Amino acid sequence: xxxxxxxxxxxxxxxxxxxxxxxxxxxxxxxxxxxxxxxxxxxxxxxxxxxxxxxxxxxxxxxxxxxxxxxxxxxxxxxxxxxxxxxxxxxxxxxxxxxxxxxxxxxxxxxxxxxxxxxxxxxxxxxxxxxxxxxxxxxxxxxxxxxxxxxxxxxxxxxxxxxxxxxxxxxxxxxxxxxxxxxxxxxxxxxxxxxxxxxxxxxxxxxxxxxxxxxxxxxxxxxxxxxxxxxxxxxxxxxxxxxxxxxxxxxxxxxxxxxxxxxxxxxxxxxxxxxxxxxxxxxxxxxxxxxxxxxxxxxxxxxxxxxxxxxxxxxxxxxxxxxxxxxxxxxxxxxxxxxxxxxxxxxxxxxxxxxxxxxxxxxxxxxxxxxxxxxxxxxxxxxxxxxxxxxxxxxxxxxxxxxxxxxxxxxxxxxxxxxxxxxxxxxxxxxxxxxxxxxxxxxxxxxxxxxxxxxx
Numbered sequence: 001x002x003x004x005x006x007x008x009x010x011x012x013x014x015x016x017x018x019x020x021x022x023x024x025x026x027x028x029x030x031x032x033x034x035x036x037x038x039x040x041x042x043x044x045x046x047x048x049x050x051x052x053x054x055x056x057x058x059x060x061x062x063x064x065x066x067x068x069x070x071x072x073x074x075x076x077x078x079x080x081x082x083x084x085x086x087x088x089x090x091x092x093x094x095x096x097x098x099x100x101x102x103x104x105x106x107x108x109x110x111x112x113x114x115x116x117x118x119x120x121x122x123x124x125x126x127x128x129x130x131x132x133x134x135x136x137x138x139x140x141x142x143x144x145x146x147x148x149x150x151x152x153x154x155x156x157x158x159x160x161x162x163x164x165x166x167x168x169x170x171x172x173x174x175x176x177x178x179x180x181x182x183x184x185x186x187x188x189x190x191x192x193x194x195x196x197x198x199x200x201x202x203x204x205x206x207x208x209x210x211x212x213x214x215x216x217x218x219x220x221x222x223x224x225x226x227x228x229x230x231x232x233x234x235x236x237x238x239x240x241x242x243x244x245x246x247x248x249x250x251x252x253x254x255x256x257x258x259x260x261x262x263x264x265x266x267x268x269x270x271x272x273x274x275x276x277x278x279x280x281x282x283x284x285x286x287x288x289x290x291x292x293x294x295x296x297x298x299x300x301x302x303x304x305x306x307x308x309x310x311x312x313x314x315x316x317x318x319x320x321x322x323x324x325x326x327x328x329x330x331x332x333x334x335x336x337x338x339x340x341x342x343x344x345x346x347x348x349x350x351x352x353x354x355x356x357x358x359x360x361x362x363x364x365x366x367x368x369x370x371x372x373x374x375x376x377x378x379x380x381x382x383x384x385x386x387x388x389x390x391x392x393x394x395x396x397x398x399x400x401x402x403x404x405x406x407x408x409x410x411x412x413x414x415x416x417x418x419x420x421x422x423x424x425x426x427x428x429x430x431x432x433x434x435x436x437x438x439x440x441x442x443x444x445x446x447x448x449x450x451x452x453x454x455x456x
Contacts, residue, residue, distance in 0.1 A: 125416025
């Protein structure tokens, strides 16, 4: 089945239809209309999968995607046009251009944590750039996968865009084939498998992975506001957000004050009976839920820790000073557990930051600009914010992506178009003049050849 789908898309791409800007704009307009029409059904699907609050689905899934669709078609004409660049004296007289061409058949593999947004957002970029696309939604969020499939069938010719549902074996079957581009969002472990599969065919990839994202709070921070913003960003989607704070590094002088403010804001957000809150998601699967509970064994819980095995409910939980070699700190938590670790000196910060590689996000709460800039300039990470969390994803003019083990490549806005486009260099040379110096026999003095760099 997979081979047939790929061949169908290769054949469709070769018709050159997808290279027509009008064709791309029409397809995206139809997708926009279908998402708007089915928005309530999308919210229902996400609630059925893991009780995602409607507000979070609208804000972080459907409206996020609709904003992207609205932005892209209005700009495809200019993005897809050949870009004139300055020439060099070596090639004078000439006109030099960058042509943007689609790769061809693209595979998009989406995760379960934001199952609609992270399937459709890269699809928008791939279609805008003129590719054909196979979307593989997560098998964990079955209701969302089903409605994604319905939407795609209603909008696209299956030879242009189609959905392939299934589990790990289907993903393996897809990755065994040759693609022109692969876009994957998920864990670093699976990302390595995708990268290895792509390497067999020298297929270019974008890998949107995760990391152990630090949130640093120094002794100049506005603690009450910091706590409010940390709680929102961390427990959004029950902590199942790749750019959520994974742990807090707080200066020892303000640790107690921060903990008190975090507790207060968690209760304000989700009430005394957090399980009854309509604004708190559930952990997506029993396997992931049990893994989170295992992380808490032997840890000092400062707040929360309530759970319900029947509903995959784990309350927002604060943990005090876990050891670096504990289960909790071994890798990305990806759930509603927030470790709090005190530091005294910048060397303490460095010890933690360097222990976990390059994270997808880093957050700094401080009113000390020198300290802010030191963190930004000293450590490598995908992106982040000063005195807030998560919000860097909301600006389509900013790149979203990781570095090192947290990912390869970035997208959103124009970058979504660019990553699914090959940038082809073209020089159009005039015929009315020809410099004889470049042709043999080479009779030019060598001291002049050494100065040739000035002509580039």
